[in-house]
Amino acid sequence: MNAEKIPDIIIGRLPVYLRALQRMADNGIKTTSSxxxxxxxxxxxxxxxxxxxxxxxxxxxxxxxxxxxxxDKLREILxxxxxxxxxxxxxGDMGHALARYQGxxxxxxxxxxxxxxxxxxxxxxxxxxxxxxxxKIPERLKSAGVKIAMLTVPATSAQSVADKLIQAGVKAxxxxxxxxxxxxxxxxxxxxxxxxxxxxxxxxx
Amino acid sequence: MNAEKIPDIIIGRLPVYLRALQRMADNGIKTTSSxxxxxxxxxxxxxxxxxxxxxxxxxxxxxxxxxxxxxDKLREILxxxxxxxxxxxxxGDMGHALARYQGxxxxxxxxxxxxxxxxxxxxxxxxxxxxxxxxKIPERLKSAGVKIAMLTVPATSAQSVADKLIQAGVKAxxxxxxxxxxxxxxxxxxxxxxxxxxxxxxxxx
Numbered sequence: 001m002n003a004e005k006i007p008d009i010i011i012g013r014l015p016v017y018l019r020a021l022q023r024m025a026d027n028g029i030k031t032t033s034s035x036x037x038x039x040x041x042x043x044x045x046x047x048x049x050x051x052x053x054x055x056x057x058x059x060x061x062x063x064x065x066x067x068x069x070x071x072d073k074l075r076e077i078l079x080x081x082x083x084x085x086x087x088x089x090x091x092g093d094m095g096h097a098l099a100r101y102q103g104x105x106x107x108x109x110x111x112x113x114x115x116x117x118x119x120x121x122x123x124x125x126x127x128x129x130x131x132x133x134x135x136k137i138p139e140r141l142k143s144a145g146v147k148i149a150m151l152t153v154p155a156t157s158a159q160s161v162a163d164k165l166i167q168a169g170v171k172a173x174x175x176x177x178x179x180x181x182x183x184x185x186x187x188x189x190x191x192x193x194x195x196x197x198x199x200x201x202x203x204x205x
Numbered sequence: 206m207n208a209e210k211i212p213d214i215i216i217g218r219l220p221v222y223l224r225a226l227q228r229m230a231d232n233g234i235k236t237t238s239s240x241x242x243x244x245x246x247x248x249x250x251x252x253x254x255x256x257x258x259x260x261x262x263x264x265x266x267x268x269x270x271x272x273x274x275x276x277d278k279l280r281e282i283l284x285x286x287x288x289x290x291x292x293x294x295x296x297g298d299m300g301h302a303l304a305r306y307q308g309x310x311x312x313x314x315x316x317x318x319x320x321x322x323x324x325x326x327x328x329x330x331x332x333x334x335x336x337x338x339x340x341k342i343p344e345r346l347k348s349a350g351v352k353i354a355m356l357t358v359p360a361t362s363a364q365s366v367a368d369k370l371i372q373a374g375v376k377a378x379x380x381x382x383x384x385x386x387x388x389x390x391x392x393x394x395x396x397x398x399x400x401x402x403x404x405x406x407x408x409x410x
Contacts, residue, residue, distance in 0.1 A: 014408070015400070019384070019400075023360070040385055077408065078404045078405075079410060080404050080407055084403075094302045103399075104403075107404065108407065109403055148410075150399070172406035172407065180224075188410075190403070192399065194379060195220070195308055196220040197395040198291070198309075198377070199219070199223065202285055202313065202353070203282065204216075205284060205289075205377060
């Protein structure tokens with residue numbers, strides 16, 4: 001297995017498989033088939049078998065996949081067999097919602113710090129967090145070795161905050177600001193922009 | 206031009222071009238090239254030219270694209286040359302953040318109703334909205350002709366709410382619940398799940 005050779009589109013489907021398998025496990029299900037998994041995620045059984053076989057032989061002809069085993073393998077492949085520290089920048093409504101979101105920890109992530117450049121927000125409490133001054137991003141993230149950040153700042157400041165995060169050692173940014181970011185090749189960005197997602201569907205209406 | 210024949214992956218890039226072009230227009234820029242647009246969105250100039258040419262000849266060799274004209278055309282193609290009414294189901298933290306989000310109206314959408322099945326939330330005010338009982342989804346949406354919904358309910362109730370929305374005539378769902386939805390072929394779903402997006406990046410760390 002050579003990680004560099006797996007197409008990104010396949011990597012993008014693995015978290016969806018992982019989520020569905022985790023849900024089956026939570027419901028007490030022990031084994032599954034590519035057919036059954038496919039029905040849960042809306043992807044063909046053949047595609048699922050092909051995607052998973054990129055990483056080895058995890059299923060048995062006739063008996064299917066052991067869910068616990070496949071979960072372990074997928075977590076290992078996606079490197080979420082550990083908990084990643086995540087910095088959140090932007091303590092507005094979306095930042096608040098993410099700070100309170102319960103769906104990170106059991107999927108490999110925990111928010112460890114929340115920053116904002118608005119001095120009126122600095123010191124504000126969001127549940128167990130205290131909003132910190134965005135000026136402290138470099139020292140705080142470098143010393144803690146934080147590699148992942150979520151960006152919920154306005155579009156106008158997103159690039160400058162991203163630059164600061166990257167200087168502080170961040171290698172993966174989940175960007176909620178409605179703007180494309182320019183980042184070096186060794187930094188990954190994923191975008192969450194509800195209007196973009198909606199516009200992708202209106203075409204078909 | 207035959208809309209059915211354009212690959213979905215191309216449709217998915219158009220909102221990103223639209224967003225970048227709108228930003229250029231807001232900054233007073235009148236014309237652009239595929240090279241310049243490509244630098245903004247991180248997509249090659251050749252890909253952009255190829256994507257846009259699927260819909261006609263909108264640029265001129267040597268002078269590039271008129272931003273205003275291309276904006277009009279992209280809005281027309283994506284059918285966001287109008288304002289779509291959107292229903293929001295789920296008045297939790299994420300629902301609150303979306304209800305207050307300022308980035309819908311100028312991109313073709315407006316939230317017209319917010320629902321929750323939690324009776325303690327029904328009647329609650331979120332800015333100018335009053336949270337309505339989820340039981341009213343069928344009558345409210347059918348009479349208003351709402352075709353688009355955003356789902357910010359827990360995973361456990363997402364499928365049943367989606368079923369109800371589809372029965373009420375909804376054809377496009379932006380799903381924030383961390384679960385894949387089973388929907389008929391004529392209904393589109395887009396997913397926003399921060400953990401899935403993060404897991405797609407940790408693979409590369």
